[in-house]
Amino acid sequence: MASIVALFLLTLSFGLLWRILTKIVDRSLPPGPPRVPLLGHLHLLGVLPHKSLSDLSRRYGPVMLLWFGFAPTLVVSSPDAAREVLCTQDLAFASRPKISIAKYMFYNGKDLAWTSYGPYWKLMRKVTTVELFTAKRLEESRMVRHTQVSKLIDFIVNNGQNGKASINMKVLLSILNLNVVSSITFGREFHAGSVELIEEVMRLMGSFVLGDCFPFLSWLGSPVIRKMISAHTKLDQLLQEIVDEHKSKFKSSERAGDFVDVLLSLEDQGEIDVQCVKAMIMDMILAGTETSAITTEWALSELMNSPTCMIKAQKEIDTIVGRERMVVEADLCKLSYIHNVVNEVFRLHPPAPLLLPHHSTQDCLVNGYKIPKNSRVLVNVWSIARDPSLWESPNLFKPDRFAESSISFKGKNFELLPFGSGRRICPGLSLGVAMVSYTLARLVHGFEWKVSGKELSMDEISEGVAVRRKVPLEVFATPRLASHAYL
Numbered sequence: 001m002a003s004i005v006a007l008f009l010l011t012l013s014f015g016l017l018w019r020i021l022t023k024i025v026d027r028s029l030p031p032g033p034p035r036v037p038l039l040g041h042l043h044l045l046g047v048l049p050h051k052s053l054s055d056l057s058r059r060y061g062p063v064m065l066l067w068f069g070f071a072p073t074l075v076v077s078s079p080d081a082a083r084e085v086l087c088t089q090d091l092a093f094a095s096r097p098k099i100s101i102a103k104y105m106f107y108n109g110k111d112l113a114w115t116s117y118g119p120y121w122k123l124m125r126k127v128t129t130v131e132l133f134t135a136k137r138l139e140e141s142r143m144v145r146h147t148q149v150s151k152l153i154d155f156i157v158n159n160g161q162n163g164k165a166s167i168n169m170k171v172l173l174s175i176l177n178l179n180v181v182s183s184i185t186f187g188r189e190f191h192a193g194s195v196e197l198i199e200e201v202m203r204l205m206g207s208f209v210l211g212d213c214f215p216f217l218s219w220l221g222s223p224v225i226r227k228m229i230s231a232h233t234k235l236d237q238l239l240q241e242i243v244d245e246h247k248s249k250f251k252s253s254e255r256a257g258d259f260v261d262v263l264l265s266l267e268d269q270g271e272i273d274v275q276c277v278k279a280m281i282m283d284m285i286l287a288g289t290e291t292s293a294i295t296t297e298w299a300l301s302e303l304m305n306s307p308t309c310m311i312k313a314q315k316e317i318d319t320i321v322g323r324e325r326m327v328v329e330a331d332l333c334k335l336s337y338i339h340n341v342v343n344e345v346f347r348l349h350p351p352a353p354l355l356l357p358h359h360s361t362q363d364c365l366v367n368g369y370k371i372p373k374n375s376r377v378l379v380n381v382w383s384i385a386r387d388p389s390l391w392e393s394p395n396l397f398k399p400d401r402f403a404e405s406s407i408s409f410k411g412k413n414f415e416l417l418p419f420g421s422g423r424r425i426c427p428g429l430s431l432g433v434a435m436v437s438y439t440l441a442r443l444v445h446g447f448e449w450k451v452s453g454k455e456l457s458m459d460e461i462s463e464g465v466a467v468r469r470k471v472p473l474e475v476f477a478t479p480r481l482a483s484h485a486y487l
């Protein structure tokens with residue numbers, strides 16, 4: 001009995017001490033809900049963290065400090081606070097937290113997306129921008145996109161049995177985007193069947209790892225880390241094949257070709273090692289494939305869910321392109337409604353609703369609150385894009401809201417940030433937009449679409465840093481153009 005009373009008193013005094021300590025600290029820090037001892041706010045994240053955090057921000061404000069175990073995490077949910085973090089004080093927040101996924105999957109953060117801010121990031125960012133994403137490079141890769149989207153259309157025509165057989169668009173869109181990014185990055189399609197592996201890695205990116213929130217327990221290891229190591233080993237073999245092929249094809253003096261050749265030249269010069277080369281290929285494949293595929297899948301779903309919008313999109317393309325041929329990329333600049341649809345989908349369904357986590361490398365002030373050095377930073381772009389004080393009927397799909405609007409997703413308007421903003425803004429923005437817009441235009445123009453099943457669920461599932469459709473889009477597609485247009 002005495003020991004039970006002693007335990008009770010001990011727990012009570014620990015709880016009281018915890019409350020007092022957290023209250024003292026809280027004065028200069030941003031607000032947040034009460035903390036549970038040890039767990040902090042981890043239990044509040046739920047299955048859709050972007051939604052749970054959005055709900056919390058409506059209560060505690062657009063600048064909150066939460067504790068995921070022992071990891072302080074700043075969550076910002078307004079355009080002004082996002083501007084402060086991603087633009088005004090960009091340098092202080094441009095790094096990434098050192099978490100397990102970077103260590104075990106991305107060769108200890110030797111890629112671009114997970115590496116800390118510094119000279120290595122600057123070198124890789126410059127190489128990526130110059131070698132992959134200039135307007136000239138984008139223009140040169142038009143044929144790759146055309147060929148791969150045409151393959152997708154052929155597949156639907158040949159397997160859809162004129163609207164009688166259902167088609168799983170999720171898988172097809174992942175394969176399409178993987179093939180485009182692979183062809184541009186290393187000159188050929190990636191291993192057939194690797195889509196499942198990529199999806200596994202995407203899922204692992206968001207898995208809870210004890211050591212990320214409780215650093216003193218890192219030594220414990222976990223089943224998730226074992227899964228990361230196993231997935232990494234499989235991917236590493238495929239990436240090594242790509243490196244070996246490139247090394248055997250060219251003597252170093254003759255290399256002038258694709259992105260991997262450029263990286264291998266840097267390896268020859270001793271600026272980077274082979275792990276950096278593989279980490280960079282992995283980055284492009286992982287960052288470039290699912291983001292565009294998820295957005296296109298949502299775009300088609302939203303149009304199928306709003307028949308008037310679908311008809312409007314089809315009418316626009318019929319008027320400008322006709323029904324005797326397919327859309328080509330050069331038509332896109334005339335398709336303003338498709339452009340509005342893409343804007344609206346980026347607003348409603350940013351594939352990375354909390355961006356990638358940022359990390360503060362110095363103490364700073366945001367909205368008058370002290371943000372401690374070494375805090376993680378999440379920018380809830382999903383919440384900002386659904387804020388009723390910024391957007392009329394924010395949960396409705398209304399592409400026409402962009403007809404008269406000058407707001408764009410390119411990182412200058414902080415109410416719409418699907419690609420982020422500032423130093424860490426997505427370098428693949430133009431390629432991503434080209435992929436989504438072109439694929440969508442050809443699908444909408446090429447087929448009449450029907451849902452397989454009674455109704456189209458629009459539920460979301462959070463997989464790692466990405467949020468996608470919970471139920472993969474299964475559809476029936478009936479060709480609607482002159483038959484010679486599909487040849």
Ligand code: HEM
Pocket residue numbers: 112113114125181283284285287288289291292295350351352355356357358418419420421423424425426427428429431432433436
């Ligand atoms: C619909 C298409 C896409 C969307 C919505 C998207 C979105 C994003 C977002 C939100 C970030 C994180 C920004 C931040 O942390 O502040 C990011 C980073 C990145 N994205 Fe994309 N992305 C897309 C397509 C692509 C493509 C096609 C590629 C390359 C082939 C790519 C490569 C990258 C890389 C390498 C980073 C890391 C940049 C850095 O940390 O410096 N993305 N992207």
